[in-house]
Amino acid sequence: MSSQPKGMSRRDLLAMVGMAAGASAMYSAMAGMGYAGTSDYKGPVKLEGDPKGASVLVLGAGLAGMTAAYELRRAGYKVQILEYREKAGGRCWTLRSGDSYTELGGYTQKVGFAEGNYLNPGPWRIPSDHYAVLDYCKRFGVKLEPFMQVNYNAYVHNTEAFGGKPQRFKEIQADYRGQIAELLAKAVKQDKLDEAVTDEDAELLVASLKRYGVLNDDLEYVKSEKVSEHRGWEKQPGGGVGAEPVPSNIISLSDILKGKLWNNLITGESIDHQAAIFQPVGGMDMIAQAFEREVKDLITYNAKVIRYEGGENGVTATYVDAKAGGAEQTVSADYCICTIPFSVLGQIEHNFSAPMTAAIEDVYYESSIKVGLEFKRRFWEQDDHIYGGISYTNLPITLISYPSTNFFSDGPGVLLGTYSWGAAAYQFNAIAPEARIEKALEFGAQIHPQYRDEFSNGVAVAWHRVPWTLGCYGEWRDKEKHYPAATAMDQRTLMAGEHISFLPAWQEGAILSALNAIERLHKHIIG
Amino acid sequence: MKRHLAQAAVAAALSLAAPAFAQDFVTTSAAKTIPGTEGKDIYNAICSGCHMPDGTGATGAGHYPALAGNAMLEGPDYPIHMIIHGQKAMPPVGDVMTDDQIAAVVNYIRHDLGNAFEGETTAADVAAAR
Numbered sequence: 001m002s003s004q005p006k007g008m009s010r011r012d013l014l015a016m017v018g019m020a021a022g023a024s025a026m027y028s029a030m031a032g033m034g035y036a037g038t039s040d041y042k043g044p045v046k047l048e049g050d051p052k053g054a055s056v057l058v059l060g061a062g063l064a065g066m067t068a069a070y071e072l073r074r075a076g077y078k079v080q081i082l083e084y085r086e087k088a089g090g091r092c093w094t095l096r097s098g099d100s101y102t103e104l105g106g107y108t109q110k111v112g113f114a115e116g117n118y119l120n121p122g123p124w125r126i127p128s129d130h131y132a133v134l135d136y137c138k139r140f141g142v143k144l145e146p147f148m149q150v151n152y153n154a155y156v157h158n159t160e161a162f163g164g165k166p167q168r169f170k171e172i173q174a175d176y177r178g179q180i181a182e183l184l185a186k187a188v189k190q191d192k193l194d195e196a197v198t199d200e201d202a203e204l205l206v207a208s209l210k211r212y213g214v215l216n217d218d219l220e221y222v223k224s225e226k227v228s229e230h231r232g233w234e235k236q237p238g239g240g241v242g243a244e245p246v247p248s249n250i251i252s253l254s255d256i257l258k259g260k261l262w263n264n265l266i267t268g269e270s271i272d273h274q275a276a277i278f279q280p281v282g283g284m285d286m287i288a289q290a291f292e293r294e295v296k297d298l299i300t301y302n303a304k305v306i307r308y309e310g311g312e313n314g315v316t317a318t319y320v321d322a323k324a325g326g327a328e329q330t331v332s333a334d335y336c337i338c339t340i341p342f343s344v345l346g347q348i349e350h351n352f353s354a355p356m357t358a359a360i361e362d363v364y365y366e367s368s369i370k371v372g373l374e375f376k377r378r379f380w381e382q383d384d385h386i387y388g389g390i391s392y393t394n395l396p397i398t399l400i401s402y403p404s405t406n407f408f409s410d411g412p413g414v415l416l417g418t419y420s421w422g423a424a425a426y427q428f429n430a431i432a433p434e435a436r437i438e439k440a441l442e443f444g445a446q447i448h449p450q451y452r453d454e455f456s457n458g459v460a461v462a463w464h465r466v467p468w469t470l471g472c473y474g475e476w477r478d479k480e481k482h483y484p485a486a487t488a489m490d491q492r493t494l495m496a497g498e499h500i501s502f503l504p505a506w507q508e509g510a511i512l513s514a515l516n517a518i519e520r521l522h523k524h525i526i527g
Numbered sequence: 528m529k530r531h532l533a534q535a536a537v538a539a540a541l542s543l544a545a546p547a548f549a550q551d552f553v554t555t556s557a558a559k560t561i562p563g564t565e566g567k568d569i570y571n572a573i574c575s576g577c578h579m580p581d582g583t584g585a586t587g588a589g590h591y592p593a594l595a596g597n598a599m600l601e602g603p604d605y606p607i608h609m610i611i612h613g614q615k616a617m618p619p620v621g622d623v624m625t626d627d628q629i630a631a632v633v634n635y636i637r638h639d640l641g642n643a644f645e646g647e648t649t650a651a652d653v654a655a656a657r
Contacts, residue, residue, distance in 0.1 A: 084588045104577070104585035159555070304588060322588070343616035344589035364618040367576075398556040423558045423623040429576035439552065464577050467587025470616050477619075 038271060039508050041131035044139075045515050047075035049526040056521070057082070057315055057331055059308075060339035061299050062090020064496040064510040066291035067136070068337040068518050069298050075522065080331060081295065082303040084322050084468050088296070089288025090339075091122035091469065091498075092507060095372070095459055096283060103465035107433050112374070112457035116406070117414040119372030120284040121461035122472075123507050124401075124416070125149070127272045130508035132515065133287070137280070140290035147279040148404040150268035151389020157447050158394045161259025166391065166447045171251060172261045174214065174231035178221030179253035181213020189219060223247050264392035272506070279404060287507070300331075308350040310336060310491025335525070336493040337517055339510075341365065343470040352493070355485035362482040363499055365471020368463045369428035371397070371418035371440040375454040378403075378413040383450060395443040396424040412456055417444050429462035436460035474499030494521055560623050566635025569628050573620060574636070582640035589616065595641040603648040606633050607656045621657065626650035 054077055058069045061083035073079045095101060095111050096118040102108040113119075125147045126133050137144055152173065155166035187193050188202045188209075197205060210219060214227050221227065228234070228247040235246035256262060267273060280286035292299075300319075306328070307318035315336040318328050338345065342363040352360070380386040380402050388404040401416035417440040420428065428436050437458035445451035463472035474497070476482065486495055494517040501509030551568070553561060563569045571580060574594075578584055582595035599605050608614075610629050611621035621629065627650045637644040 104587050104591065105579055340588075346615045347589040361615045364613055364616055367618065394555045394557060396553045396556050396558070420556050422556070423561050424553045424556050426573045426576060426620065426623055427553055427561055430571060430573055462576065467585075470577075470587070470589050470591070471618070475618070477613075 037503050038129045039131045039503065039512060041135065041508075041512060041515075044135065045071050045519060047071065047518065047522045049522070051076045051522070051525055053078065054335065054525050055079070055333040057317055057333035057336045058298075058339070059305055059317060059336060060084075060090065060497070061088035061292070061295075061301075062339055062497070062510060063092050063133075063287065063291065063507050064498070064514040065090070065337065065339040066288075066295050067511045067514040068339070068496060069295045070291065071515070072337075072518055072521075073295070073298065075518075078333075079295075079298050080333070081299045082305055082317060082319055082331060083299050083301050084304050086301050086322075087288075088292040088299060088301075089285050091473075092284055092288040093120065093122050094283030094285035095119045095121060095461070101459070101461070102467075103433070103462070104467050104470075105465060107465075109433050109459050111459050113372070113414055113459075114374065114412045114456075116282075117374055117403075117412060118283040119370065119414060119416065119459055119461070120279075121370050121372075121463075121466075123284055123505075124279060125273070126278045126280075126507070127274070128276045128278065129271060130503075130506065132511040133507050134278070136291070136511065137287060140287075140294065142286050142290045143281040144278040145281050145405060146275075147277045148388025148402070149273050149275065149277050149390065151386060151402070153384075154386050154389040154402070155391035155393075155447055156261045156264055157391065158259050158261055159446070160394070161255070161261060164446060166393075167251070167259075167261060168232065169265070169391075171231045171248075172256055173265055174227065175221070175251045176253070176256050176262050176265065178213040178215065178227065178230075178250075179256075181209040182215055182219060182221040183253075185209040185213070185215060185219040221250065223250055260394070263394075267390075267392070281405065303329075305340065305348055308336070308338070308348060308352075308491075308493075310351065310493050315492045334492070335521055337514070337521070338493050338495050339497045339514070341469045341471075341497065342474055342499055344468070350491075352490050353485075355482075356488070356490040359482035359486035362477050362479075363474045364477070365469060366421065366463070366473055366475050366505075367425040367429055368472035369418055369420050369425045369436065369460070370416060371428075371436055371458060371460040372414050373417040373437065373440060373444070373451075373458045374412050374414045374456045375451070376412050376456050377454060378409065379450040379454055380415070380448065381408065381413075384448070391447060393443075393447060395446065396420060396428070397440055397443045398424070400444055400447060415444075417441070417458070418460075425462070426464075428460070429464045433460045436462065473505035475504075489520070489524065494518075560625055560628065563628065564631065566631040566633075567639065569624065569632040570635050573623065574632060582636065582642075594636050597642070600637050600642055601644050603633050603637060603646060603652065604656070606636060607648065607653055611653070611656055626653040626657075629653045 056072050056077050056079050058065045058081040061081050069079045069081050097113045099111040152170035154169050157166040185206050233245045234248040237245035302322040303319040304322040305317050305319045309316050314334050316332045318330045342360045343365045346360045387407050388402050391400045397418040398420040403413050496514040496517040498509040500513040503509030561572045563572050577591040578594050584591045584593035613619035630648045630650045630653050633648040
């Protein structure tokens with residue numbers, strides 16, 4: 001390796017500027033969630049030509065399965081769906097007042113939330129470039145509302161910084177950006193980057209940094225009225241006598257750097273988190289319910305598939321009652337769209353080819369934990385002036401997300417009090433639901449001391465305990481090697497689901513994979 | 528047993544001496560590994576989430592195999608490999624445990640949970656399998 005160059009290259013400089021500007025969407029809040037990809041949805045699928053009575057068996061009534069069933073029936077296919085659960089939707093799922101959820105291990109949680117409050121244990125946001133989900137919402141009349149991803153008045157928190165006191169996002173954001181801009185502007189002004197920047201660019205760069213960082217004429221980021229318009233005031237402006245505002249003090253770059261509070265400043269800037277971003281009014285499963293209304297007559301519920309066999313003459317799935325067991329029943333069709341998570345499919349007896357079997361066995365499902373906490377009043381709004389959005393912390397809960405709906409209401413509200421991955425998620429998974437809730441309270445109270453006084457009840461979903469997925473989303477050990485086999489027709493089956501997409505863990509990926517599968521199936525049948 | 532008692536005594540003394548309690552839960556979302564040094568504690572910090580505290584496994588649409596009475600645990604190589612690399616739906620969890628922790632938990636699942644398979648696994652055995 002060559003020795004460290006003294007100056008920055010132009011590319012390094014631009015990359016640095018870009019990152020500070022948030023132009024570079026390199027960070028995904030959900031570690032390991034793959035790409036922040038834009039959907040390639042091209043509008044409603046058109047399956048032209050007569051399928052001449054061909055039948056398709058759809059395994060799984062999640063969004064992928066129901067998309068496939070809905071569109072295939074419209075195109076003239078005979079369709080039936082087998083679903084393990086007592087209801088449709090899969091991971092498009094909402095827990096609300098009166099619901100009961102039993103996880104692996106037998107713990108049953110009865111959701112005690114007040115009427116209208118809910119937790120989305122799975123997907124909870126719809127980016128504005130997830131065109132397929134948004135299109136189906138429009139077609140099925142699912143009402144959407146803005147999801148608050150970034151809230152400048154929420155907190156960033158690190159137990160190791162500022163004595164463990166949470167800091168306002170806007171203060172860290174403005175001070176971090178301003179002081180980086182100051183450093184860079186001064187370096188350019190002092191010709192320290194003359195090898196990296198032309199004289200002409202240097203002048204423009206300094207002007208842009210002055211604007212970008214809210215610097216004064218001496219290119220300094222200092223306490224001022226202008227800066228306080230970004231980071232907030234020490235004393236807010238008022239009306240009448242004694243109303244002048246007082247500018248606030250700046251937090252030093254050194255403290256911000258050491259406290260690592262820059263870590264989540266750009267989380268909301270990747271394309272799958274940028275504004276505008278949406279949620280269904282009333283809970284994510286409004287989408288599932290809308291799909292279910294369209295295909296309900298096709299679904300056999302409580303059907304646990306135990307065997308699949310495909311061949312020259314068609315496909316046959318054998319199932320038993322998911323709760324009672326008992327006698328085996330079979331369903332036959334000409335073809336199959338299989339959306340059963342590979343974590344489950346790998347345990348079902350089947351006659352798929354060796355390459356498909358290897359693909360199924362290549363995928364494991366991630367650990368993730370969500371805890372919904374209901375509080376008697378919306379103290380985050382009433383006391384802390386936080387309306388929606390997300391506070392980030394280095395605590396095992398990762399974040400606290402405030403409800404993006406029913407602002408200013410008097411009644412109880414539900415916070416997403418934990419959303420974690422990795423070692424923390426595994427450990428949350430290994431303790432009982434009430435212990436998960438207790439941990440969420442213990443950690444969250446370090447950010448909001450009101451927690452203990454205001455807590456009402458909670459619900460905790462650890463995804464490795466979810467009986468019908470055995471994990472959160474499909475993670476390929478070697479996607480490059482096995483993905484082609486997983487997408488090929490095998491024993492008259494095409495696979496679909498978020499795991500058969502490049503938008504893993506997103507509903508968009510599930511729907512796009514289903515649309516792609518039925519287009520290929522239709523082409524195969526029509527010829 | 529004697530060893531366990533001695534360790535319990537040390538732990539008790541430590542907990543009296545210092546206000547900090549024995550760490551039984553990750554302290555940060557960025558934690559790379561779970562806490563714990565004893566096989567049972569490690570088992571109950573991660574493995575029990577799916578294989579259940581008594582090692583009986585669980586069944587839903589798919590199932591998590593029982594470790595209690597599981598003949599596959601007769602030798603240590605299989606559980607070491609499964610923990611580090613996973614297999615099918617079993618995720619690789621070698622990254623959230625140290626070699627020492629994996630060795631301790633392999634000993635726990637092979638010696639406890641109603642199992643009585645012979646042989647001690649060491650961190651060196653785990654390191655060799657990584």
